[in-house]
Amino acid sequence: MVEAGDTARVLLCAGEPWDDFVAWSVAQGLAGVECLSGIPGCVGATPMQNVGAYGQEVSEVITGVRVWDRRERSQRTLHPRECAFGYRDSVFKREARGRYAVLSVAFALRRDGAPALRYGELQKALGEGAPTLARVRETVLSLRRAKGMVYDPDDPEGRTAGSFFTNPLVTPESAEAVTAAARAKGVLREGEAMPQWPTIDGRVKLAAGWLIERAGVKKGWTVDGAGVSHRHALALVNRGGTTRSLLAMAERVQSRVREAFGVTLEIEPERVG
Numbered sequence: 001m002v003e004a005g006d007t008a009r010v011l012l013c014a015g016e017p018w019d020d021f022v023a024w025s026v027a028q029g030l031a032g033v034e035c036l037s038g039i040p041g042c043v044g045a046t047p048m049q050n051v052g053a054y055g056q057e058v059s060e061v062i063t064g065v066r067v068w069d070r071r072e073r074s075q076r077t078l079h080p081r082e083c084a085f086g087y088r089d090s091v092f093k094r095e096a097r098g099r100y101a102v103l104s105v106a107f108a109l110r111r112d113g114a115p116a117l118r119y120g121e122l123q124k125a126l127g128e129g130a131p132t133l134a135r136v137r138e139t140v141l142s143l144r145r146a147k148g149m150v151y152d153p154d155d156p157e158g159r160t161a162g163s164f165f166t167n168p169l170v171t172p173e174s175a176e177a178v179t180a181a182a183r184a185k186g187v188l189r190e191g192e193a194m195p196q197w198p199t200i201d202g203r204v205k206l207a208a209g210w211l212i213e214r215a216g217v218k219k220g221w222t223v224d225g226a227g228v229s230h231r232h233a234l235a236l237v238n239r240g241g242t243t244r245s246l247l248a249m250a251e252r253v254q255s256r257v258r259e260a261f262g263v264t265l266e267i268e269p270e271r272v273g
């Protein structure tokens with residue numbers, strides 16, 4: 001770690017466990033990754049899908065990604081601009097798919113910075129006042145645990161890849177059409193607002209979990225050993241099924257949402273083989 005003014009520059013090898021880094025940052029009083037507490041996996045994977053949660057994304061603090069370029073057979077450092085970060089997206093998932101092995105990632109964190117409090121559910125759980133980074137981390141972990149989103153080998157609801165669908169990004173007109181469809185179906189009550197967030201590119205992000213539940217998918221719904229989590233509509237859980245039954249379950253959920261709202265949910269986990 002190198003500090004200059006209020007900025008702490010931290011370089012981490014790709015194989016470091018992500019949450020150890022978050023815990024360390026919070027303990028050091030360094031802000032920038034506190035809302036990304038409890039996400040399983042290693043540092044080197046975080047730029048792949050621009051890991052994000054509770055209103056924060058790793059791209060906000062990445063200053064460089066050191067890679068082995070398999071095509072050029074050399075090492076180089078990618079500037080964040082070259083990583084083309086987007087919502088659960090980056091160049092690593094697109095044009096440069098399979099080209100780079102991430103060796104290390106450089107971050108810039110803020111010494112004594114305020115925690116990022118942008119996400120309604122987190123703000124509500126924290127209540128009034130100015131929470132410390134440690135309190136934000138604990139609150140995020142407890143919200144995640146309640147949804148089975150912290151890896152726990154003893155939790156049968158934890159046999160999941162995390163959120164199975166990304167939040168759809170749609171045009172403002174489509175968002176209005178979804179709201180109208182929800183009202184027409186009677187699943188959006190008078191005076192209730194559909195969760196949605198404007199994005200910087202002019203689109204609107206919808207809440208996939210909300211769409212799934214309002215499309216009539218019940219938590220716990222299970223077919224052939226693959227089911228919707230009892231605690232989190234966005235997560236699919238392995239209850240003794242196969243990959244085929246998991247993907248069939250995903251398709252059932254997608255169909256329900258498509259029929260109800262005309263929105264196609266994208267699958268978040270990468271499928272191999």
Ligand SMILES: Cc1cc2nc3c(=O)[nH]c(=O)nc-3n(C[C@H](O)[C@H](O)[C@H](O)COP(=O)(O)OP(=O)(O)OC[C@H]3O[C@@H](n4cnc5c(N)ncnc54)[C@H](O)[C@@H]3O)c2cc1C
Pocket residue numbers: 014039040041042043044045046048049050051052053100101102103148149150151160161162163270
């Ligand atoms: C319970 C649970 C909760 C989750 N919650 C979230 C969440 O809140 N937000 C979120 O964004 N994600 C979440 N995820 C998804 C997952 O934790 C992240 O995608 C994480 O970054 C995966 O890390 P990994 O080391 O396991 O990578 P892997 O799953 O092994 O790999 C993911 C991809 O990255 C590539 N990759 C990995 N390391 C490197 C490297 N060094 N160089 C090049 N390519 C590499 C792999 O080839 C693969 O394509 C969750 C998953 C689970 C199981």
